[in-house]
Amino acid sequence: MFNDLKKINARPKPYEFYTAETLWNDEHISKQMLEFHLNDSVDLASRNKTFIDKSVEWMTSRFNIGKNTAIADFGCGPGLYTIRFAEKGATVTGIDFSENSIRYAKEAAAHLDIDYVLRDYLEFETDKQFDLITMITCDWCALSPEQRKMLLAKFCDYLDNQGSVVLDVYSLTAFEQREEITAYEHLHFNGFWSADDYYGFMNTFKYDDEKVLLDKYTLIEEYRTREIYNWLQHYSLESLKAEFEENGFRIEEYYSDVAGTPYRKDSTEIAIVAKKAA
Numbered sequence: 001m002f003n004d005l006k007k008i009n010a011r012p013k014p015y016e017f018y019t020a021e022t023l024w025n026d027e028h029i030s031k032q033m034l035e036f037h038l039n040d041s042v043d044l045a046s047r048n049k050t051f052i053d054k055s056v057e058w059m060t061s062r063f064n065i066g067k068n069t070a071i072a073d074f075g076c077g078p079g080l081y082t083i084r085f086a087e088k089g090a091t092v093t094g095i096d097f098s099e100n101s102i103r104y105a106k107e108a109a110a111h112l113d114i115d116y117v118l119r120d121y122l123e124f125e126t127d128k129q130f131d132l133i134t135m136i137t138c139d140w141c142a143l144s145p146e147q148r149k150m151l152l153a154k155f156c157d158y159l160d161n162q163g164s165v166v167l168d169v170y171s172l173t174a175f176e177q178r179e180e181i182t183a184y185e186h187l188h189f190n191g192f193w194s195a196d197d198y199y200g201f202m203n204t205f206k207y208d209d210e211k212v213l214l215d216k217y218t219l220i221e222e223y224r225t226r227e228i229y230n231w232l233q234h235y236s237l238e239s240l241k242a243e244f245e246e247n248g249f250r251i252e253e254y255y256s257d258v259a260g261t262p263y264r265k266d267s268t269e270i271a272i273v274a275k276k277a278a
C-alpha cells in the first residue's frame with residue numbers, strides 16, 4: 001500500500017508517458033468525452049456553439065474560406081468545425097483517432113462530402129495540399145516537444161506555400177492560475193473514467209522551468225489500474241514564436257482565441273496564424 005501510494009504521487013519527467021489514446025479512445029471515456037464535446041454548457045473537450053460559430057465566421061472572413069479552400073482539421077473530434085467549414089463550400093479533411101467522435105462526425109455530415117480520417121494525426125500521411133490547417137482547443141499543448149516538431153514537419157509538407165496554420169495554446173497566465181494539488185475520490189469526476197466501481201487519484205504537477213503542467217489520473221478498479229497523463233504545455237509569445245521559427249514557420253498574428261479576439265496579456269490562451277517561412 002505504501003509503495004502504491006508512493007508510485008501514485010511520484011512526479012514523472014515532463015512528457016515521460018503519452019496516454020492520449022486511452023483518454024480519447026477508451027470505450028467508456030470516449031462516450032463521456034463525446035457528451036462533453038456536444039454539451040453547450042461546458043467548454044471542456046470543445047467550446048460552446050456560440051463560440052464555434054463565431055470562430056468559423058472569423059476564419060471564413062480572415063482566410064476567405066469558400067469553394068476553393070482546402071482545409072485539414074487535426075484532432076477534429078466530432079466535427080464541430082469541419083462541418084461548418086464544409087457548409088461554407090470548403091473541401092475538408094478531418095483527422096482524429098477517436099472512433100466514437102469520427103463515427104458521430106460522419107453521421108452528422110452525411111449530407112456533406114467531408115473526408116474523415118480515423119488515424120493518429122502523428123502518423124497521418126496524404127498527397128493533398130491544404131490552404132488552411134487547424135488544430136483547435138489547445139490540443140497542441142498535450143504533445144511533447146518532439147511530437148510538436150514532428151507535427152510541424154507534417155504541416156510544412158502538407159501546407160500550400162501561401163497557406164496558414166491556425167491553432168491555440170495555453171498562456172503563462174493560465175499556468176500561473178493553476179496550483180499543484182492531490183485529490184482522491186471514489187468514482188472520481190462522477191463516474192467519468194469507468195462504468196464500473198473505481199477509486200480515482202488526481203495529481204497536478206507543475207514544472208516551472210518547462211512551463212508544463214500535468215494532470216495525472218490514477219484509476220483503480222477491482223481488475224485493473226490505469227494511469228492517464230494529460231500534459232499541458234504553456235507558452236509566452238516569445239516561446240511560441242521561437243518554437244515555430246525553429247521549425248520553419250513564422251507567426252504572423254497573435255490573438256486571444258481562435259475567434260480573432262485581439263491578443264491581451266492576461267488572456268489564458270493564445271491563438272496564432274502561422275505561415276511557412278519563405
Ligand SMILES: C[S@@+](CC[C@H](N)C(=O)[O-])C[C@H]1O[C@@H](n2cnc3c(N)ncnc32)[C@H](O)[C@@H]1O
Nearest residue numbers: 024045046075076077096097098120121136137
Ligand atoms: C480537445 S479535443 C478538441 C476537438 C476539436 N478540435 C474541437 O475543438 O471541437 C482534442 C481532439 O484531438 C483528438 N486527438 C488527441 N490526440 C490525437 C492524436 N494523437 N491523433 C489524432 N487525434 C487526436 C482527440 O480524440 C480529440 O477529439
